[in-house]
Amino acid sequence: MINPVREKAFKIVKKAKDVKINKDKIGELARTWEKEKVKKPEWPADFHFKSLDYFFILDSINFCFWFVRRSPGKGGPKVKKWSIDYKGKKYNGYFALSLALKGFFEKNPEKANLVYFSNISQREFNSILQGGENLQFLPKRWFIVRQVSREIIKKYNSCKNLLNSTNNKLSNLVSKIEKLPYFKDPFLKRAQILASDIYGAGLAEFDDLDYLTAFADYKVPQILNHLGILEYSKSLDNKINNKILIAQGSKQEKEIRASNIWAVELLKKQLNNKFYSFEIDWILWNQAQGIEFSKPYHLTKTIKY
Numbered sequence: 001m002i003n004p005v006r007e008k009a010f011k012i013v014k015k016a017k018d019v020k021i022n023k024d025k026i027g028e029l030a031r032t033w034e035k036e037k038v039k040k041p042e043w044p045a046d047f048h049f050k051s052l053d054y055f056f057i058l059d060s061i062n063f064c065f066w067f068v069r070r071s072p073g074k075g076g077p078k079v080k081k082w083s084i085d086y087k088g089k090k091y092n093g094y095f096a097l098s099l100a101l102k103g104f105f106e107k108n109p110e111k112a113n114l115v116y117f118s119n120i121s122q123r124e125f126n127s128i129l130q131g132g133e134n135l136q137f138l139p140k141r142w143f144i145v146r147q148v149s150r151e152i153i154k155k156y157n158s159c160k161n162l163l164n165s166t167n168n169k170l171s172n173l174v175s176k177i178e179k180l181p182y183f184k185d186p187f188l189k190r191a192q193i194l195a196s197d198i199y200g201a202g203l204a205e206f207d208d209l210d211y212l213t214a215f216a217d218y219k220v221p222q223i224l225n226h227l228g229i230l231e232y233s234k235s236l237d238n239k240i241n242n243k244i245l246i247a248q249g250s251k252q253e254k255e256i257r258a259s260n261i262w263a264v265e266l267l268k269k270q271l272n273n274k275f276y277s278f279e280i281d282w283i284l285w286n287q288a289q290g291i292e293f294s295k296p297y298h299l300t301k302t303i304k305y
Helices: 004-015 023-036 052-060 093-107 122-128 138-156 159-164 170-178 189-200 219-226 234-241 251-270 277-289
Strands: 019-021 083-086 089-092 230-232
Touching (some): 004 251, 023 251, 052 093, 089 093, 093 122, 122 138, 170 189, 219 230, 219 277, 230 234, 230 251, 234 251, 251 277
Antiparallel strands (some): 019 230
């Protein structure tokens, strides 16, 4: 089955004005990876709890971990980024979320299921995220967790039943996930990530791994721009550099996300299909974690990614 995200991305890229893909730089990166014998990173099992309920809950609220730094006066206090403590170490961003949920599932096996989360109180939900201070959309995340849990129970009775109804096809799984509350997105970022997490965690095997695209978020466009693969117009570059919000659904925001996806498709072709698209995404995302970027990533206040 053709993934509609590829078609949508290609159509946007063809008409893009503010984002261009530098194919020469894609060729350079492909040659570098071949020379360095780059391999896909191991799926980060230590940062997750291996259960379907866990991943459906995790990826239903896997979005928007950046925060606004405020300084109410010269020399005034700065707002700290949301973070959690897990086994004596501090984590922020996506891994803070994955580990906060993992800790809850480990300590509360009787509550580690959709039935419990379908009626979880806002107070307990916030406590799982260790207060969630400065985490955007905190009340919305609580609402989404409850709604997604209730919908899966209503339609399928369990995550296992949902998975069993896919006939080992990622295309079927993504299609079912996107119909759940708040998963609908033109680029299916969280629906595809959830599908890849289920595969990465070894919870299911699929026979159409090439179905998934890259995941259109913040960090991969940032490293692609850093590598010279994504080139931004002066207008867009100015917004990103000055941390000016780019509206969800705007032309520039769509071009960033579509170009992210299509650049990965072009890189995959340059690498002679050595990796699947989502594996290239994994490589780029992991490499981005170790880079001190001179430019920030684009900011879009959204629950889509």
